[in-house]
Amino acid sequence: MPLVNWFKRKFVVIAGLLTLAYLLLPNIVVTVFSFNEPKGRFNYEWQQFSADAWKDPCGVSGLCGSLSLSLQIAFWATLGATALGTMIAFALVRYRFRARGAVSSLIFLPMAMPEVVMAASLLTLFLNMGAQLGFWTILIAHIMFCLSFVVTAVKARVMSMDPRLEQAAQDLYAGPLQTFWRVTLPIAAPGIAAGALLAFALSFDDFIITNFNAGSTVTFPMFVWGSAQRGTPVQINVIGTAMFLVAVLIVLTSMVVNNRRNKQKA
């Protein structure tokens, strides 16, 4: 029974790799179908090889406009959520203040709420205020739901910081501002960066909250959603594949850079 024994020993590895395959299968399909030349309006069945879509990724009207809008919103939402979230995280870790429990739950609740609930209630507010739905309402919503995630990411990092480093800086006659810029911020930077990255990804890919609060403005996920009803252009797959490749490339480069830096230190 060597085969059974081998299977027993490798069970976790095999099961884990199968799950990984399940996770990656759609990405493979998206990539393969970016080279398809579909017959009808929908790109769900393989017809024949063609690289046309890759030569003209903006060839569908509205696609690249929605993409650039999504990037802009994600940029500003990241900036806003990271600034506000970092401040909250510092206050939570470094200071004692009243109503800490209330503050913590106000930060936790958005993460424990189905998106559709936040989306619907925010729309109720905007409708009641008579706000014009569009860029600004989307941005407001995105900052709102990204905020909590930034707080959690930054808080974890600040909590693990040794406060004695800052005390040492002050012993060496650094003023509070100098201590913050030269000691505190550089140490907290990885946490802030992680929070910002998370906020960017969340905002860029958000559909449900945007769907409710966008009015007639079309972000990239809204464009994809609309095309699922009207007909899916191959260009969507091109953009999806490109995003995947860029993400993998960025992460791998940063890992290589990190490794090299660690080696230099050692």
Place this chain on the structure above:
Amino acid sequence: MATLTEAPPPLVPTAPETGPPRRRGRWTPYWLLLPGMLWLLVFFALPMIYQASTSVQTGSLEEGYKVTWHFATYWDALSDYWPQFLRSVLYAAAATILCLVLGYPLAYLIAFRAGRWRNLIMVLVIAPFFTSFLIRTLAWKTILSDGGPVVGALNTLHVLDVTSWLGWTAGDRVLATPLAVVCGLTYNFLPFMILPLYTSLERIDGRLHEAAGDLYARPVTTFRKVTFPLSMPGVVSGTLLTFIPASGDYVNAELLGSTDTRMIGNVIQTQFLRVLDYPTAAALSFILMAAILFMVTFYIRRSGTEDLV
């Protein structure tokens, strides 16, 4: 939640929070908190109050709505849409269990068995995040398409006969059935299960496994008595991070399902954005929120990990 992003413990023990008394900056924390808290109060908490008020209003779009404390909306909403509520809970629960069963081996693999492949696998788990999830969900339409290889294989193995008998699929089709929706939900929220599981598994001291082995525990026993209990924080936050978004989701039910697989998210979305029946939509959303909060509180109490934030 915290387990998702928590950093490793500091090398040097940190001084207790009551350090030297801070004479200056008694108001600093409040200034730091003010903008963010205002944002959450105005755009998260206040809308909840508006929503609660909308749910007890009556009127019409043309004449406007007034608060009439019309609680019957709740009763009507529940009696009209209880199947969708039930379906949401069932689908979300099924997806959560599937995520746990599928995600655990992969998290375990990354934590203990991956060796130098660890970083690469980690990247492959996270990277799909950066392709719009709607595009990836649409890819499932291709994968599960009628007459495609997956459906063909399931048919040859007579799996579809069993699932059809259970009511999970319909005849030769997988698309537009509950199975497709649950499959999509599982796929979409799997990384939210894997990451917290991995974080808590990674913290387990490998020597505990050796000790269990030295004490004649078989691998299964080691897993049951040592590994799994120690990974409980990851299991709890992973299941929450999967169940909560899955229960309110309407994307998978819309793209991969049919009218028979509509979840409560679909109802809220249609009522709000197409039917424009705001009171009913607000009541439904309020019920969903209450149900989730109730379940989450109960679940966290039961599992004994209250320090999630």
